Amino acid sequence: MSNHSTELETRGELDPAPSPERFENPGLPPHRPRLSDTSPEGSKRAERQVAIIFGISILATIAGVWGYFAFPMDAGVGNVRYSTLSIGLGLGIGMLGIGIAAVHWAKALMSDVEVVDQRHPQRGDDATRAAAVADLQAGAKDSGIARRPLLKGALITAVAIAPLSFLVPFVGNLGGSWNVNAMRHTMWRKGTRLATDPDGRLIRPEMVTIGSVWHVIPDGLHEVDDVLAEKAKAIVLLVRLAPEDLKILPGREDWSYDGIVAYSKVCTHVGCPVALYEQQTHHLLCPCHQSTFDVADGAKVVFGPAKRALPQLPIMVDDEGYLAARDDFDEAVGPSTWERQRPIRGEDY
The missing domain is CATH 2.102.10.10 (Rieske [2Fe-2S] iron-sulphur domain)
Structure with a gap:
């Protein structure tokens, strides 16, 4: 093509090449079964891996709560460092473990067959809604949660105790008096x-x-x-x-x-x-x-x-x-807290 034609096409003065009215749908690629789909041993191995990750999450949460009580913050600045470190690591590893275990469970054990969901009005008819409920039930059944008690127990335990990393430090500090700080x-x-x-x-x-x-x-x-x-x-x-x-x-x-x-x-x-x-x-x-x-x-x-x-x-x-x-500070140093009371110099506390 000459430079003149290229310039005209760039400016939109030449008609672009005609496009086909529709493209052929290539369809979904063929499904490739995973090891856990074809081998009972592979499935069990993946299940154990997920359970171990949930177990690490559980232990991390317990360790974070233990650190809160083992290093009381009012016992010195050094304890503040260790208490914060243990709570942070326990919370972080606990939540990370739940996430990694859930992803590994989904990728290794849940169904990975691609499906096509056609668009439809926001509310379908009763038959369609019933079919959707049946699909959800089938998905839950396909996830294997009912027939995998080890994973179900590990998941419930990890999720149940994970909030302790948030709640224990919060509840433990409720009612604390700045007077003893x-x-x-x-x-x-x-x-x-x-x-x-x-x-x-x-x-x-x-x-x-x-x-x-x-x-x-x-x-x-x-x-x-x-x-x-x-x-x-x-x-x-x-x-x-x-x-x-x-x-x-x-x-x-x-x-x-x-x-x-x-x-x-x-x-x-x-x-x-x-x-x-x-x-x-x-x-x-x-x-x-x-x-x-x-x-x-x-x-x-x-x-x-x-x-x-x-x-x-x-x-x-x-x-x-x-x-x-001349004297000590007239008030406590450091961050303000909701329970702080301004002291009076010479007060015995």
Whole structure:
């Protein structure tokens, strides 16, 4: 074909080649029987494989529930990690096992003969509806669920206990009181000096310049038994602002020192470390979900999903010229929960 003809055809000025009015229906390809269709041994092998996968799902769910009770979350930060890991793995493997077993059951044991279902009005006549019900019953019979008690029992057990991975942690936490939660108290006490994280150097006010950010831990942290648990609660971010930029909240007149303020580093949304400081706006950003806190105004929330300001650590300068805490945080650090009650400083709980 010449270039001119090709150009005309491209622009639609030549009639396309005529198409046949209908194509011959090639029909369905011939059915290829599977090993489980022709061999009783192959069928039994596939049945055992499905039952084993269901069994793995059951064991995973049980292990997840066991992990919840074996690692109580109020016993320390380390337990939170193991409890979450066991519940997550139990839930994930349990649900994955049900899905894989169901797919393998369908592909290896249920009928794989292709059928054609002609289109029809939305409601057929009574004879057609009765035929459909008969087809469904035949399909259920063909699936072999009635004559495969092992698979039926494994399926029912796996599906029945799978929700435990959701329900046990939920029900176990109902009615829990924040008053007994370990996050209510930290290592900070009156006179506890502020030290740099991780080397533990004591901090003098003149070392903290305007706009600088210091990651702080309590002095003596490395001498406690559970360093990781205590550090997770007591980590602090120390910032110095120009005194005229700092808004002093009522009741907190002596909580800062010459523009130096200290706030909990644990985000009040889900507990991620808040560590990104923007010097010009005085904003602290949580990298996990972008909750943003205004350091110049009591670390109140200015953006993001967090609903509560970062707890402030009241600070002072001790007799030897080092920055020290005036007291513990006035409220529990960490994420907000529905049962949280704001504590009163000095309350015995």
